[in-house]
Amino acid sequence: MSSLTTGAKIVLECLQREKVEIIFGYPGGVTLPLYDAMYDSPIKHVLVRHEQNAAFAAQGYARATGKVGVCCATSGPGATNLVTGLVDAMMDSIPIVALTGQVTSKLIGSDAFQEADTFGITRSATKHNFLVKNLAELPQAIHEAFHIASTGRPGPVLVDITKDVFQGQAHYAPVSTIHLPGYKVYTEGHAGQIRRAAQMIWEAKRPFVYAGGGIIAADASEELREFVEKIDAPAVCTLMGLGGLPGTHPNFISMPGMHGSYAANMGMTETDVLIALGVRFDDRVTGRLAAFAPHAKVIHVDIDPAEIGKIRTPEIPIVGDVKRVLKKLTAALEETAGEMKGKNATSRAAWWGQIKEWQREHPFVVETSTDEIKPQHLMAEIDRLSGGEAIVTSDVGQHQMWGAQFIRFNHPRLWINSGGLGSMGFGLPSAIGAQFARPDKLVFAIVGDGGFQMSIPELATIANHALPVKIIVMNNGYLGMVRQWQELFYNNRLSSVQLDGFPDPEKLAGAYGFKGRTVESPRELRSALEDAVREPGPYLLNVKVTPFENVYPMVPAGGAINEMVLGAVQPVEA
Amino acid sequence: MLQLISILMENKPGALMRVTGLLTARGYNIESLTVARTVDPQLSRMSIVVDIEPGEAGDKQRMQLIKQINKLINVLQASDLTESPAVRRELALVRVRSTMQNRTAILKEAEIFGARAVDSSVEGFVLEATGDSEKLDEFMDVMRSYGEIEVTRSGLVAVPLEAKKLKLAPPVSKEAEIESTDGVLK
Numbered sequence: 205m206s207s208l209t210t211g212a213k214i215v216l217e218c219l220q221r222e223k224v225e226i227i228f229g230y231p232g233g234v235t236l237p238l239y240d241a242m243y244d245s246p247i248k249h250v251l252v253r254h255e256q257n258a259a260f261a262a263q264g265y266a267r268a269t270g271k272v273g274v275c276c277a278t279s280g281p282g283a284t285n286l287v288t289g290l291v292d293a294m295m296d297s298i299p300i301v302a303l304t305g306q307v308t309s310k311l312i313g314s315d316a317f318q319e320a321d322t323f324g325i326t327r328s329a330t331k332h333n334f335l336v337k338n339l340a341e342l343p344q345a346i347h348e349a350f351h352i353a354s355t356g357r358p359g360p361v362l363v364d365i366t367k368d369v370f371q372g373q374a375h376y377a378p379v380s381t382i383h384l385p386g387y388k389v390y391t392e393g394h395a396g397q398i399r400r401a402a403q404m405i406w407e408a409k410r411p412f413v414y415a416g417g418g419i420i421a422a423d424a425s426e427e428l429r430e431f432v433e434k435i436d437a438p439a440v441c442t443l444m445g446l447g448g449l450p451g452t453h454p455n456f457i458s459m460p461g462m463h464g465s466y467a468a469n470m471g472m473t474e475t476d477v478l479i480a481l482g483v484r485f486d487d488r489v490t491g492r493l494a495a496f497a498p499h500a501k502v503i504h505v506d507i508d509p510a511e512i513g514k515i516r517t518p519e520i521p522i523v524g525d526v527k528r529v530l531k532k533l534t535a536a537l538e539e540t541a542g543e544m545k546g547k548n549a550t551s552r553a554a555w556w557g558q559i560k561e562w563q564r565e566h567p568f569v570v571e572t573s574t575d576e577i578k579p580q581h582l583m584a585e586i587d588r589l590s591g592g593e594a595i596v597t598s599d600v601g602q603h604q605m606w607g608a609q610f611i612r613f614n615h616p617r618l619w620i621n622s623g624g625l626g627s628m629g630f631g632l633p634s635a636i637g638a639q640f641a642r643p644d645k646l647v648f649a650i651v652g653d654g655g656f657q658m659s660i661p662e663l664a665t666i667a668n669h670a671l672p673v674k675i676i677v678m679n680n681g682y683l684g685m686v687r688q689w690q691e692l693f694y695n696n697r698l699s700s701v702q703l704d705g706f707p708d709p710e711k712l713a714g715a716y717g718f719k720g721r722t723v724e725s726p727r728e729l730r731s732a733l734e735d736a737v738r739e740p741g742p743y744l745l746n747v748k749v750t751p752f753e754n755v756y757p758m759v760p761a762g763g764a765i766n767e768m769v770l771g772a773v774q775p776v777e778a
Numbered sequence: 779m780l781q782l783i784s785i786l787m788e789n790k791p792g793a794l795m796r797v798t799g800l801l802t803a804r805g806y807n808i809e810s811l812t813v814a815r816t817v818d819p820q821l822s823r824m825s826i827v828v829d830i831e832p833g834e835a836g837d838k839q840r841m842q843l844i845k846q847i848n849k850l851i852n853v854l855q856a857s858d859l860t861e862s863p864a865v866r867r868e869l870a871l872v873r874v875r876s877t878m879q880n881r882t883a884i885l886k887e888a889e890i891f892g893a894r895a896v897d898s899s900v901e902g903f904v905l906e907a908t909g910d911s912e913k914l915d916e917f918m919d920v921m922r923s924y925g926e927i928e929v930t931r932s933g934l935v936a937v938p939l940e941a942k943k944l945k946l947a948p949p950v951s952k953e954a955e956i957e958s959t960d961g962v963l964k
Contacts, residue, residue: 221956323792327799332851335791347952352851383949386788386854510845513838 208373211339212241215303215365217376218346219247224274226640227303228252228261232278233318234305237370250640250669253661255282257633259289259360261665262300264637266293267620268595268645270423272354273300273637279307280318283325283364288627290329290360295624296444297421299358301349302330309337309366322364331359339372347379356389357508358421391507393524393532401503401520402536404477406544409551411437412475414460414489417444417623418482418506424527425449425616428481431534434541436552437479438559440468442489443608445482446619451592451612457559458568461489462759463605466566466768467559469759472497473766474558480504482526485515486624495764505529566757566770568609577726579603579678579749583610585733586648586676594646595620595638599631599655602684605755607650629658632675636662639671646674646737653679653703660712666742667716674736675744679706679722680751688754692769709746720744779832780809781840782859782866782936785824786944788852789815796850797824804846806830806839810868810933821854825935855944863939869908869932872918875925876902884924891917 209217215238219227226248231239242249252258255277262273277286283304293300306323307316323335332352334345342365349361405411419428419441425448432439432455440460441448449456458465460472469491472478478500483489490496493515504511504518505526512521522529571578583606590596592614598604598621613619620638622630635649651659656677666673683701690698713720718741723732729747736743757768787793794813801808809827816823828843830836840858847856859866872893876884884903885895893907902925907917911934921927 221952223956324795327792327795328803333792351950351952351955379952381949381951382955383947384851385946387851388848388945388947508849510842510849514842514845517838 207375209376210237210241210370211342211365211372211374212237212370214339214342214374214376215346215370216241216245216247218343218379219274220245221378222272222347222350224272226250226265227274227276228258228265228637229276230255230258230278230282232282232305234279234307234367235276235282235370237367238276238303238305249276250636250665252633252636252665255285256288256629257636257659257662257665259286259293259300259302260627260630260633261637261640262302263289263293263298264597264620264634265641266298266300266637267634268617268638268641270421270617271299271641272350273298274303275300276303278305278318279322280320282318283322284320286362287326287329288625290326290362292622292625292627292630293360294329294331296622297358297417298360299353300360301353302360302362304362304364305370306335306364306366308368310368312337312366322362326362329360330362331357333362333364335364336369337366339369339374342369343376343379344382348382348384351382352384352387356387389507390509390523391525391528393505393522393529395532397520397522398529398532398536401479401522401533402540403544404501404503404520405435405479405537406540406547408477409548410474410476410555411435411479412471412477412500413437413439413479413481414442414472414483415439415445415448415481416442416483418526419445419448420616422482422507422525422527423616424482424530427527427530427534429453431530431537434534434537438467438471438556440464440471442483442486443621444623446608447613447616450614452614457563459608461486461765462491463609463755463757464489464765465563465568465609466757466770467562469757469765469768470562471559473764475500478502480518481530482506484511489765490515491759491763491765495766570610571753572726573750574726576750577724577729577747579606579680579753580610581726582676582678582729582747582749583607585730586650587611589733589737590646590648594618594648595635595642596648596650597621597631597635597638598649599651600626600628601652601654602680602688602753602755603650603652603678605685606678628655631655632659632662635673635675636665636671639673640669647672649673649675651675651677652684653677653681653706654683657703657706663713663716663744667718670741672740673742675742676733676736677709677744677746678749679746680749680753681706682751685755691752691754693760706746709744713742713744718742718744720746722746722748724748779830779836780860781828781830781843782864782934783826783828783844783847784857784859784936784938785826785847785853786816786855787822787824787850788854789820789822790852793822793852794824796852797826797847800846800850801826801828801843804843806843810931812933812935825933827934854946855942857938857942859936859938864936865939866910866934866936867908868911868914868934869906870914870917871896871930872905872907872921873928874902874905874921875927877925880924884921887920887924891920893917
């Protein structure tokens, strides 16, 4: 019989069995036994500077690899600080496992020091959560957590472990099976529905592909490309799906939605068959629902049955893993290609003609100026340096939208941003996770001056590990997106959006031991970015851009997506 | 309109919170909720009545709610019994204050409703009544006419008349899962 092992060591045994390489975390009182065990563990622990960033870094790791990201925090404030990162992962279906310490089981409910009801607080922030008060249940809970996080629709799972469980001793026996009778995952897709979908697609005159984050999560980008080429339809990738189809693919017509391309939104409005793949009809994509894809029959593929019909009732619902369903759908299309292909050749050609015309009429315009750096210009330069290959993390706001519009991604898992929750302060810590996951990759953290200042403490983490992250601050001196809305919808009454007192980037980066500078002149922009990329270590580049630039096209809240505001009528001077 | 949901779930700590939390988070109003363990002590049966707007929007809400509840890991099956053949029962305990003069009348009236006295004192009775919710409402109205009443209702419990096949997820081999995934999602 094996010798006795502590609960803390059992946790690490289980993580090793799950092939965890790295944990992002922050220690504290009740996790002392766990951190003591980590001292001897081959699993790398990265000490972040705030627990929220541990969750974001774990997400960055998960989003860049598809593996489960792991973060760790102590009880009470440690756990509550994780919450934003958990909800963020929930909204974007990102697989992470959070381990939190809890006060000794006998003290639960006594308002003990650093006690919080983590289990209760994170109920709605996670796909599932566990409170482990009994050592015998520990290995099962950890393996179940990884299973739940990584299968079906991925998501965050939290395991709250009491201090006495960490300290207790038991004979460790590896868990051989997981039995969650209520956890049903339907992956295959209904064969009859898939056949019907193929028929509907061949019969379509104006087919349109609407692909989302599910393509990335299911590792289905290859299948998506084959499918799109088979039916030769125009395709959009949502903010979460960018890179699902290569950014340079001829069928790719950019992102749809509130700040989507004109062609994407017009295409969505005029299509007769909308093929929705791993998407959830987010309000930022659909605009006013009654006017969304009004002529379309909808085929909706999603692994989560609750997403089907939640917003838009599809004509053909298909519950399944989008990778497997797309394989079958492409095969079904192939089978019937002989009799069906070319059925609507004339309409299809006209449809492509129309799409191209929309693209020509209103492309994304790379604004440039000789005396100021335009944000679009900045993004176009980053696109040039990336060549569709770099990992780009972003914060939330204007820079995120311009990044999505102008930077192309030729592979999945390159564009990493907080889509559903829209958490400011996401860009920098997620870049840490992504760079640890992909040391071979060039990683840009594109952040606004607002979000950057929410994550400044992590400059220390970056410096400690000499992570060569290129931090590009798109600095317009404002909370740009909020300012844009105040300008357009609140009579330009700019209330609490001006960010004065941005620190000197050279001194700031210098204080952490790496290089930084400001660039203001459009003529110097390219070389400044090239210098940043050439630098072997981290780099902080503060790019001063036009303060009053707005993101266009824009669908005003509650508007139909074909009613885009295409550009500024009159630039407003403050 | 009222939607009646029957849930079979694992009898685990926090399972009830998951259901009620979900209802709150998704903006549903709970009319009543009962929960108790089943023949299998590891499982609980929950009956919930939720207030849903009538019409097409409500139908969509109802379907959505069942799907969301079914997503909970501890839930084995959630079914909508609103329009299914089912027996619905509620229990009420009613304390009626009565004068000496109307005691007999109260007992007679209770008999009509199939209710029985479970406690009797000089101040009045405690009556136990079961039935569907409308019948209990009427019973309350009648009792109120005799004097001050105090009521504790159980909330609706229901059993479907046709057994629905229970689909469960099979066990998963951890070894195989770790091997096949190499830590990467399928």
